[in-house]
Amino acid sequence: MAATPADVKELPGAYAFVVDMPGLGSGDIKVQVEDERVLVISGERRREEKEDARYLRMERRMGKLMRKFVLPDNADMEKVSAVCRDGVLTVSVQKLPPPEPKKPKTIQVQVA
């Protein structure tokens, strides 16, 4: 299970996980959220086999690729989307709205 390079970006309203996956189309890539907090991106790259091909050079690594990312506390697991383009997968995870600031509690002063 090989790793593949990734960038992680924080935007004002979301996190973006950008992963190089050359040779994989959107149908070859699996994006999952495990344990409610771990983003798992996986795929398998297979060499296109032709019986009559003879390899003179073979540098491109094949096989299973996987990356895991622990999501921050304010990631919204229900709002995850993924787009693949030119062999680069971008998974966007929206942020939860920040918790409402606690209003100061006013205690009424009774007249004694």
Added chain:
Amino acid sequence: MAATPADVKELPGAYAFVVDMPGLGSGDIKVQVEDERVLVISGERRREEKEDARYLRMERRMGKLMRKFVLPDNADMEKVSAVCRDGVLTVSVQKLPPPEPKKPKTIQVQVA
């Protein structure tokens, strides 16, 4: 100028040069034949910049990519084609037809 992994295959009628170029579309890649014998594949990968993005992780290498391959003697420089799909570029170079076998030369025997 960084390298990027490549495979080279020999097929019965052609050579295929397969190069990982994640994030590059066909418009970003240049394929040239130099000195009538050297195949040069180049491109530049730029990080998509957003002013309000903060990088939490940055593993993907950016910048110029280049690979050069000396073509075999029987490569036909006039028959080169290139296709880019899912961040993988495949350049096909057809082979020249093999030279015709020399026919045995028949010398007519004259009657003395």
